[in-house]
Amino acid sequence: MDVSARMWERLVAAGAGRRFRAGDVLLHQGDAPSHVFLLVSGRVKVLLHLPEGTLLLAVRGPGEVLGVMGVVSGSERSATVVAMDSCETRALSAERFLSFVRSSEEEESVLLRRAMTRIREGEAWRAETAALPARGRVVRALLRLAVPVPGAPLEVGLSQSEIGSAVGLSRSVVAGELARLREAGIVTTAVGKVVIDDPARLRALAASGHGDV
Template identity: 45%
Template sequence: MRGLAAELPTGVWDEFCRLGIAQNADPGRILLRQGETADHVVVLLSGRVKITLVDRDGRAIVLAVRGPGEVLGEIAMLDGATRSASVTAIDPCRVRVVPVPVFLQTLRLLNVEDVLVRHTLRRLRESEQLRLELTTLPARQRVHRALVRLAVPAVAGAGPVDIGLTQAEFGEAVGLKRSSVASMLAEFRDAGLISTRRGRIVVVDMPRLCALSVE
């Protein structure tokens, strides 16, 4: 298990998986919506979701892809503000929808508030790093780092990973036009690191992609 689940003491994630109401989410379903009041969190049991922010110009920018083992909507739960981003299912997902008071009480009873806070702060630092990359790194490096960051497998294990985004969405994630992204993706494809199928991007050799030095 990845994400928050990997950081929790033994048995705690299993407790989270019994909270709230079980739901199935089809691809494209919005699980959490930017700007809404945070009255619940979502425990992601299976499948992947994308975290999307709509900026001032109305562009939907994909910030991250999350897989099983994550609690979604925790930032708004902790700071009491409205949701800062939307969460949309990429794959068929199984989730538990948990009211905020129930989840907070469970955190206290299991004495894991500090684990969640540290995990959330780490995610916020990642978001700040992403913003820095978008404004300082050359385009090719942005594309490379985004491929590594967004290639989150739906299940554990090696093998090709469909990042679950269209090339247009990927372009928004790295701040580039689709035509520019397409030419750079072609370089990675020719190197045998990715494939592009019907407008989607599939990472076929993650170890080599991670080890690649991009200027």
């Protein structure tokens, strides 16, 4: 969560309700940072559009404030955010959001720490993509891209091509690595998603650095 639980409740109460269907674009890369969305339910994916293609940067779930980086920095949107499921949000103007946060030094501190954490996460992801073998990249990507949903299995609601775009691998390479994990009983695959059946073993593989099953 980008803000404290108490501030989240205040922001949700003040925001205007907006619903999005799967596939809808919430935020467009390059747009002015005029507002933020509080993600109340559903999942979204964060995409970076480059001349060479589109990169999947992250998957976010309930409790996230979307569009914070642009609002805090005053720069244009750095990525596009697309709904993966039916999403319920609350919209607040940039000015009103910042006013709420600046009303408490503690909240400002929380927000800045969260922003720095996201920057470090991005740097770690890029380092892993450059240094790890394919199986290590896929294992860690599954853990990064899975969004826990209470009462439901842990899953990554993305295609194999999308997972590949997150770690710089082709769909065929991702499919091969997922097949090894499936044979080991760690994951189950279906069209457009990967269900993590054994999160503990997957985390152990990620910690090994190579993802050896």
